[in-house]
Amino acid sequence: MELDLEKHLAEAAASIEDAADLDALSEVDTALLGKKSAVTAAKRGLGDLEPDQRREMGGRLNEARATIEGLVASRRTELEAAARVVRLEAERMDLTEADRGRRLGHRHVVTQTWDRLEDLFVGMGYTVAEGPEIEDEWHNFGALNFPLGHPARDMYDTLYVDYGEPQSTLLRTHTSPVQIRVMEAGEPPFYSIMPGRVFRSDTADATHMPVFHQLEALVVDRDITFGDLAGTLEAFTTAYFGEGFTTRLRPSYFPFTEPSAEFDVQRPDGSWLELGGCGMVHPEVLRAGGLDPEEWSGFAFGFGLDRLALMRHGIDDLRELFRNDHRFLSQF
C-alpha cells in the first residue's frame, strides 16, 4: 500500500498540535513513529520496491520521520513549559507569611561588654585572669595593704560569709584580690585583666546593686612607670570609646596603689565621666605577691563593667541588668 506522505504529514502535524498534554503527546508519538505506525509500516514495505524507487521512497520516509520527530519534540517543549508553569504556580508562597521572627538567643549585655573588653585587651597583649568570688580576708584586704582594722576597709561595705573563722571569708568587694592570685601563680612580667563579679552591702537602686561587675588590669614588668599607666589608659579609652575621647588622672587614695588616681574620660562634647581608679602597684602589694619592688614595678586600674554596658545601650537603671525581664533581655 502506498502511503500518501503529503497527507500523512499534514494529518500528523494536526494530531501533534492537538495533543493537549504530555501523556497525549506520548500516545501520538507512538502512533506516528512506533512499531505500528504508518511510517514504520511503509518502511517495512520498501523491500518490495525496485532499487531506484526504494532509494527515493526511503529518503522521503526518513525525511518524513525526521519532520514528525521535530514536530513532536517542539510540541513536547511547549507542553513541558506549560506543565512547569502549572506545577510552580501550585507551589506559590506568600513569604511574608513565612517570617515568624525567628531569633538567635541573646547574650546578656554584661557578657557582651565583658567579651568586648576581653578582646580589646587581648589585642593589647593582655591575658585574662580569674579568681574566686568568695575570697579570704588576706587576698581581699590584707595582701592589698589594708591591715586589720585599717579605716580604709570602711570604704567597702563588705559582706562576710559564715565560713572558717569569723570575718575570715568574704564576698570579694573588688576584683583586686585577683592581682595577688596572679602574682602568686606565675612569674612576671604580667599583663593581665581580671573581669569579675563583686559584692557590696548596698541596697539596690538605679546606680547600686549588691552584686555587680568590675574589670581590673594589672601590669608588672621592669621599669613600668606612672607615665605608662596614663598612656595605657589613654590607649584603652580611644580603643573602647572611640577617637575624640581622652582621659585625665586626678590624685586619689587606694591602699593598694601609690601614687593613686581616679581616671576620668572626657567625651568629645567636653563632658566628663568618672570611670575608675588606678595607680602604681604599692610596694607592699608587690611584696605580698612575692615580688621585689626594687626589681619590678607595675600599675593597676579598675572600673565598673556594668556601667559601660548601661552607657552603650542608654540603659538608665542598673537594676534592669539583673531583673531578667525577657522584654529587656531580648533587646540586645
Place this chain on the structure above:
Amino acid sequence: MKVLLSWLQEFAPVDGDPADIGDQLSALGLAIESMSVVGEGLDGIVVARVLEVGPHPDADRIQLVQVDAGDGEALQICCGAFNMSVGDLVPLATLGTVMPDGMEIARRKMRGEWSNGMLCSPTEIAMGDDHDGILLLDGSLEVGRPLAEAMGLASDVLFDLEVNPNRPDAMSVAGVARDLAACQGVPFTLPSPNVAESGSDAAERLSVEILDPVLCGRFVARVLDGITIGSSPAWMANRLTSLGMRPINSVVDVSNYVMLELGQPSHTYDLDMVAGSAFRVRRALPGETLVTLDGVERTLTEADGVVADAADTAIGIAGVMGGASTEIHDGTSSVALEMAWWDPMSIATSARRLGLRSEASARFEKGADPEVADLAMRRFAQLLGETGASLAPGTVDVRGDTPVRESIRVRTDRVNRILGTDLSRDRIAELLDSIEFATRPADDDLDVVVPSFRPDSATEIDVIEEVARIHGYGAIERTTPRSTITGSLTQRQLDRRTVRTAMIGMGLDEVMPIPFLAPGDLARAGLKVDGITVTNPLVAEESVMRASLRPGLLATLAYNASHRMSGLGIFEVGHVYRQPDQPQPLPDEREYLAVALAGRDATDAVGVWSALADALAARDYTLVADDPAGLHPTRTARIDVAGVVVGHVGEVDPGVLAAFDVPERVAWLEVDLETLLGLPHGEKPYGSVSRYPSSDIDLAFEVDDDVPAAEVEQRLRGAAGDLLVDLSLFDVFRGAPVGEGRRSLAFTLRFQADDRTLTDSEVSQVRQACIDAVEGNLPANLRA
C-alpha cells in the same frame, strides 16, 4: 569638706577664675563635688518679720503668712513651708526679684489666694543645703533691709570638696589653702594670733594626767574666764552656715570655727563643775556609764576612752562626745578648753560602737595634727575674746604616744623610675618644700621629714606620690608600654565562649539573676544542699549564697510568666558555692551552666545537651536514667562523660515548679562546667572521607520499655564494627501492632569502606550480625 574662697585667701593669696581654681583643686586630689557662687543674686531679697500664720482655705500644703517687709504693713505670702512662727525673721523675695536659678518672683494667685512674694529656704538663696524649710534669720537683723547688707554677705565662692580618707589635713580650710598655694606657687601663711592673757595661771587651776598614752597622744588644756554665752557675730555665723554647720552659740560656734579652719576639734568644760579640776585620761571600765551632752546615758566598754575627774568619774567620752555634768551653760564663768590628739583607731572604734560619729570624731579617726593645738588654742581665745572672754596664762600640755616622724630617704632615681619623669633632686625638693615637707640633700637623694599634719605619708612611695601630686599628674608624659607577653584567652575562657555561643545559637537568652537566695530557696528547689550563709546580709532574702543555679532560673521564669511571658528558653553561666566535702581554705566554688526551657519537655533539654556536647566535642557521653532531688523522677538522666558525672538533663519536678509558681512544664539541663571542661574534649581528629559508595539499611526492633534506646544503639554499634559510618534513631512508635510494654525503635545504619565498594553479601552479613546482637542480648526482636 566645704571651703569658701574668701577663707582660703586668709591663708594665701590664691586667685583666679573659680572654675580654674576648681580644676586646680581636682588636680590636687581634692575633687570638686560642687561649686557655687554665694552672696550674689540676692538683690530684692529683704529681711521680713512674720506677723501672722494661718491656714490656706483651699489647700493643705500651703499656708498663708502675713509678713512685715519693713513698712509695717501686712503682706500676704503663700508658703509651702511650715517651720516659721510669728515673730521670726525670714528672707523675703520681693516682687520682681530674679532668683539665683533665674525664676522671677511675680504676684500670683495660689488656689485663690494672692501671694506677694516668696519666703526663701537656704538652698534657694545658696546659703546651705537645707531646702525643707524657710531660712530663719538672726532675730537682731533689721526688718526691711536687703538681706545681703543686713547679714554682711559678700560675694564668695563655695567649693564642696571630696576629701580622701588619707588626707585629714585637707579637712580644714588651712590644709586646703596650703595645697592650693603650692599649686599656684604663692606663699602660704598660718596666722599667729597674739592674745592678751590675764588672770591666774592655768597650771594652778587644773591638772591633766594621761593614764593610757596609746589612747591619748597629747592633751592640751587652757582656761578662759569671763565667758558669756550669746550668739556669734554675723560673719562667723554666715561662714559656719555656708560650710554646713548650724550656728548654736558663741562658744560652740568658735569651737566649730577653729575646727573647720585648722582641723583641731576642741571641747569645753565648765571648770567649776569638774571635780578636783582634774582631767584624767583612761580607758572606760566595762559597764561604766555616762550621760552625754545629748542627755543620753551611755554604757561604755574598754573600747571607749574617757576623760575622768579627780573622783575618777567619767565626764566625757574621749574624742566622741562630752558629758552633761560639765557642760557649759548660762552661768558658766570659766571654761577649761581641751584640745587633744586621740589615737585614730580608738576613736573610730568608739564612735562607731556608740553610733556617735561627728565632724570632730571624723577628724580624730583619720588622724589629726598633734602639733596644731597651741595655735588653735590662741585662735580660739582670739575669736572668743570678741565676746569678752579672756585667756588665762599657762598651758597644761601632757603628751602620750604620737606617731614618730623619722626622716625618709627619697631617691631621685626612684622617683623618676616610678613616675616616668626626669626631675632633678632640687626640683623634687622644691615641690616637697611647697607643702612643708622638710628636705635635706643626701648626695643625689633627699632626706625628707614629713610634717605632723600628714599622718598618711610615712614611706618613700608616699613621698613620691606627693611629688607627683604637686608636679601635677597631667604634667607626666604619657607612654604606652609594649606588652612583653602574648595576649590570649585560656582554653577554659574559649570554652566558656563556646558554651554561650551554642546556647545563643539554640535561641536561648542569657540571664543573670543575683546569686543571693532567701533561706529555704534551695529546699524549695528540691535541693538537699546547704548554701553558704552571709554573716551580715542586708536583707534576709539575700542571706544565702546559691548552691545551685536552679532557684534563680525558676524565679526568673516565674517572674516572666507573671508578666505574661511564657515559653521562654533561658540559660545562665555562673558560679555556685557549696560547703566542700573535705576541709579547704575556701568554699567549693564552681562554674555551672543551667538551661531552663519553659513549656517544653525533656526531649528538648536532651537536644540542648547533645548540641552542647557537639560544640565542645565531648562525644564520649552517656545518658543514664536518674532521679536526683528536685528534678522530674521519671524524666531525668544523669550525664556521664568519659565515665564521670557532669550534670543532669530532663525536666524539673512538677512539685518544685508549683513551689516556684512556674505555671509551665520546664525542661532542664545543668552541667558542672568545672568538671566537664576538665575532662578530655575539644579534640577533632581528622577521619578520611571515603570515595566509595555507601549502603543504608533500616532495622526496626520491638524492645521492652525498660531497655534504653541507648543500649540498643550500643549493641548495634558493637556489632556493626568499623564499617558503620552513621547510625540514627529515626522513629519511635508505641501501640498496636507493637505489644503492650514495648515500643518499636527504628534505626538507620549507613555502611561504607574506605578502600572498596561493599558487596551485597558483606552488607547482609553485617546486617545479620546487628540483628543477632540485639535479639541475642536484649528483650527485643526485629520487626518484620
